[in-house]
Amino acid sequence: MDLDVFVTAHRAEWDRLDHLLKRGRRLTGTEVDELVELYQRTAAHLSQIQSSAPDPALTARLTQLVARARATVTGTRRASWRDATRFLTQGFPAAVYTSRHWWVPTAVASILVAALIGWWIAAHPEVQSSIAAPDDLRRMTRPGGEYEAYYSSHPAASFAAQVWTNNAQAAAMCLVLGAFLCIPVLWILLLNMLNLGIGLGLMASAGRLDTFLGLLLPHGLLELTAVFVAAGTGLRLGWAVIDPGPRSRRTALAQQGRAALGMAIGLALVLFVSGVIEGFVTPSGLPTWARIAIGVAAEAAFLLYVYVLGGRAARAGQTGDVDAVDRSAELRVAA
Incomplete structure (x- = not known):
C-alpha cells in the first residue's frame, strides 16, 4: 500500500467524519x-492501515476517530441482568461447545498420561522409593492417612473456598498463558497429571485405589473437566x-482472547460448584456410591448444558465472542 496515496484519497472522509462528530446532537437524519x-469506512481504513502499512501517528488519529464515532453510533452500553442471563445460557456454553475439538482431545490425552504415570509408579517399587521414604509412603496411603485426611483437614466452607481459588487460578493461567505458543499450558497440564498419577x-x-477414586471422583470429574476446557481454550488461543x-x-x-475472557468467568462458576462438592460432599459421611453419584450428576449436568444449550447457541451463530457492536470493525487479509 502507498500510504501517501491512501491518505490523499481518504483524508476528506476523515475530516468530514470529524466535523460531524463535533456537531454532536445537532445532526439531521x-x-x-x-x-x-x-x-x-474509517474503521475499515484503520484495519487496512494496521495490517498493511502501520503508521503510528495516522493509526493513533484514526483509532481516536473511530472510538469517538463508535461511542456516538452505539451510545454508552451498560451491562444488565439480561446480558448475564444471555452469557450463561448462550455465550459461555457456546464458547465451550465450539472449542470442544480442543478440550476433548486434551482431556483424553491428559487422562491417558495420568493413567500411565500411575501404572508406572504402582508397578515399580523403586520409583515409589524415589518419591518418598517407606514410612512416609505408609503415612500417606494408610487408612486415615494424608490422602484421606486432606479432604477433612479444614472446615468445609474454608476448604471449599481455598480449593475454588486454587483451581480458578490454574484455569486462568491456562487461559492467559496460552498466547505464549501453547507451551506454558502443556507444562501446567503435565504438572497436574503428574500429581494425579502419583496419587x-x-x-x-x-x-x-478404590478409596482414592472414591475421594477423587465426586468433585474431580467436574473439576478436571473445567481444567481441560481451560487448557483446550488456552491451546486454541496459542494456535x-x-x-x-x-x-x-x-x-x-483478539477474537480468541475475548472468548477466553468470557470462558474464564464461566469456568470460575463451574469450579465454584466443584469446590463446594469437594468441601462438603467428598469428606462427608455419605456412602461412596452416593458421593460418586453426586459427582457424576454434576458432570452430566455440565455436559448436557454444553452440548444442548451450547450446541443450540452455536448453531444460531454464537461463538462466545462479544457482540459485533462491542468490538471494532475488522477485515480479512490474504493468507
Whole structure:
C-alpha cells in the first residue's frame, strides 16, 4: 500500500467524519446516516492501515476517530441482568461447545498420561522409593492417612473456598498463558497429571485405589473437566498466534482472547460448584456410591448444558465472542 496515496484519497472522509462528530446532537437524519457510513469506512481504513502499512501517528488519529464515532453510533452500553442471563445460557456454553475439538482431545490425552504415570509408579517399587521414604509412603496411603485426611483437614466452607481459588487460578493461567505458543499450558497440564498419577500409583500400590477414586471422583470429574476446557481454550488461543488462518494475527488473537475472557468467568462458576462438592460432599459421611453419584450428576449436568444449550447457541451463530457492536470493525487479509 502507498500510504501517501491512501491518505490523499481518504483524508476528506476523515475530516468530514470529524466535523460531524463535533456537531454532536445537532445532526439531521441524513447527516446521521452519513456519520454511520463514514464510521464504517474509517474503521475499515484503520484495519487496512494496521495490517498493511502501520503508521503510528495516522493509526493513533484514526483509532481516536473511530472510538469517538463508535461511542456516538452505539451510545454508552451498560451491562444488565439480561446480558448475564444471555452469557450463561448462550455465550459461555457456546464458547465451550465450539472449542470442544480442543478440550476433548486434551482431556483424553491428559487422562491417558495420568493413567500411565500411575501404572508406572504402582508397578515399580523403586520409583515409589524415589518419591518418598517407606514410612512416609505408609503415612500417606494408610487408612486415615494424608490422602484421606486432606479432604477433612479444614472446615468445609474454608476448604471449599481455598480449593475454588486454587483451581480458578490454574484455569486462568491456562487461559492467559496460552498466547505464549501453547507451551506454558502443556507444562501446567503435565504438572497436574503428574500429581494425579502419583496419587493413583501410590494408592494402587497400597491396594487402596478404590478409596482414592472414591475421594477423587465426586468433585474431580467436574473439576478436571473445567481444567481441560481451560487448557483446550488456552491451546486454541496459542494456535491462533501460530496459525491465524485468513485473519490477521492480531485479529485472530483478539477474537480468541475475548472468548477466553468470557470462558474464564464461566469456568470460575463451574469450579465454584466443584469446590463446594469437594468441601462438603467428598469428606462427608455419605456412602461412596452416593458421593460418586453426586459427582457424576454434576458432570452430566455440565455436559448436557454444553452440548444442548451450547450446541443450540452455536448453531444460531454464537461463538462466545462479544457482540459485533462491542468490538471494532475488522477485515480479512490474504493468507
